Amino acid sequence: MNTPVNRLHNHSLxxxxxxxxxEAPENTRSAFERALQYPIDGxxxxxxxxxxxxxxxWHDRFLSKIPGLEKFHIDDFNYSQLSVMDFAGHFGKNSxxxxxxxxxxxxxxCRSRCRLLIEIKNREWELRDRHEIKVRQTLxxxxxxxxxxxxxxxFDLPSLIYAQEYxxxxxxxxxxxxxxxxxxxxxxxxxxxxxxxxxLPIDSLDESFARLLRGLGKxxxxxxCNSDEEINKALRLGVDILISDVPQKALxxxxx
Numbered sequence: 001m002n003t004p005v006n007r008l009h010n011h012s013l014x015x016x017x018x019x020x021x022x023e024a025p026e027n028t029r030s031a032f033e034r035a036l037q038y039p040i041d042g043x044x045x046x047x048x049x050x051x052x053x054x055x056x057x058w059h060d061r062f063l064s065k066i067p068g069l070e071k072f073h074i075d076d077f078n079y080s081q082l083s084v085m086d087f088a089g090h091f092g093k094n095s096x097x098x099x100x101x102x103x104x105x106x107x108x109x110c111r112s113r114c115r116l117l118i119e120i121k122n123r124e125w126e127l128r129d130r131h132e133i134k135v136r137q138t139l140x141x142x143x144x145x146x147x148x149x150x151x152x153x154x155f156d157l158p159s160l161i162y163a164q165e166y167x168x169x170x171x172x173x174x175x176x177x178x179x180x181x182x183x184x185x186x187x188x189x190x191x192x193x194x195x196x197x198x199x200l201p202i203d204s205l206d207e208s209f210a211r212l213l214r215g216l217g218k219x220x221x222x223x224x225c226n227s228d229e230e231i232n233k234a235l236r237l238g239v240d241i242l243i244s245d246v247p248q249k250a251l252x253x254x255x256x
Contacts, residue, residue: 087101117221117241145171148171196219
């Protein structure tokens with residue numbers, strides 16, 4: 001294939017998915033510190049709100065990794081309650097107990113050490129007001145960022161539209177579901193030209209997607225590339241951001 005044009009970076013940037021989540025509990029201090037032991041380019045993490053509107057790092061729909069809380073959401077509890085729960089116990093007997101991490105703590109610890117991709121997890125059961133609170137708090141905590149050193153993403157397009165209205169010019173990436181198509185990409189990029197780019201499932205990415213995004217000067221991110229085949233596909237298509245559960249493998253394949 002032809003070399004992609006209008007590439008935003010000299011090579012694909014490798015982002016650790018929720019930290020080094022194969023070596024430590026995802027979205028915890030230990031996972032981020034383990035990830036930063038590798039020469040990664042960035043870290044991807046997820047933001048949700050506690051019941052009392054404190055931005056915390058958590059991915060799942062439910063608290064099923066914590067025994068007895070399988071039917072509860074993160075926003076069923078205030079931050080003071082979440083802070084005394086063990087968010088590392090599910091990883092294994094050798095894991096030290098860890099409370100939930102604040103977005104503010106994550107930013108203070110990691111923003112000077114690597115790039116960041118912060119996914120805002122706005123869920124369908126939440127009120128739109130809470131969606132907007134989450135967006136505002138995230139952008140306010142991030143504050144000023146240089147170019148795409150910190151990117152905010154979401155699967156919820158209205159949240160990104162609101163973010164653009166609240167902080168015009170901030171780099172915002174729309175996360176695609178597995179059933180969204182090239183035609184969907186053409187439509188959303190035409191109607192929402194402010195988008196910095198798209199984050200695609202690696203199975204969806206092909207030359208047509210890459211050509212479309214490159215032609216519009218948009219960033220290409222992909223999730224979640226773990227096998228040699230997936231990583232090499234992303235590298236071959238020249239993505240800007242490659243998100244992986246095994247960043248050390250992605251680094252080796254990129255830099256060999």
